[in-house]
Amino acid sequence: MIxxxxxxxxxxxxxxxxxxxxxxxxxxxxxVLQENIPENIFSLKICFKLDYKNMAYHKKLGWPQEDYxxxxxxxxxNLARIYMHYSDxxxxxxxxxxxxDEDRIGISxxxxxxxxxxxxxxxxxxxxx
Numbered sequence: 357m358i359x360x361x362x363x364x365x366x367x368x369x370x371x372x373x374x375x376x377x378x379x380x381x382x383x384x385x386x387x388v389l390q391e392n393i394p395e396n397i398f399s400l401k402i403c404f405k406l407d408y409k410n411m412a413y414h415k416k417l418g419w420p421q422e423d424y425x426x427x428x429x430x431x432x433x434n435l436a437r438i439y440m441h442y443s444d445x446x447x448x449x450x451x452x453x454x455x456x457d458e459d460r461i462g463i464s465x466x467x468x469x470x471x472x473x474x475x476x477x478x479x480x481x482x483x484x485x
Contacts, residue, residue: 435480
């Protein structure tokens with residue numbers, strides 16, 4: 357059973373999401389919160405309640421909400437890696453999802469779309485064109 361998911365962003369921030377914060381997590385159209393995870397990732401979609409208090413640096417250093425303004429204003433987060441932590445202590449590292457450089461320095465993913473939902477959730481989709 358999945359205990360929490362860590363979303364590592366290309367700016368080195370890390371968002372730690374417990375399952376109660378996640379309303380949807382699909383890989384290749386499969387709900388991986390309830391089904392087996394496919395080995396290869398062609399697309400992913402995650403929808404979660406946004407809260408700056410889920411940021412790892414905030415927890416360790418106590419940074420204020422103003423330092424995470426980009427979470428509420430950015431057009432994309434540029435996921436770089438995803439870690440899935442299970443209740444048995446094991447972890448799976450997903451770094452092989454679709455990525456296409458949007459800029460010269462390779463820190464922005466042209467294949468990522470971020471949607472801010474009316475209920476305060478954020479939906480991130482990454483898929484090949």
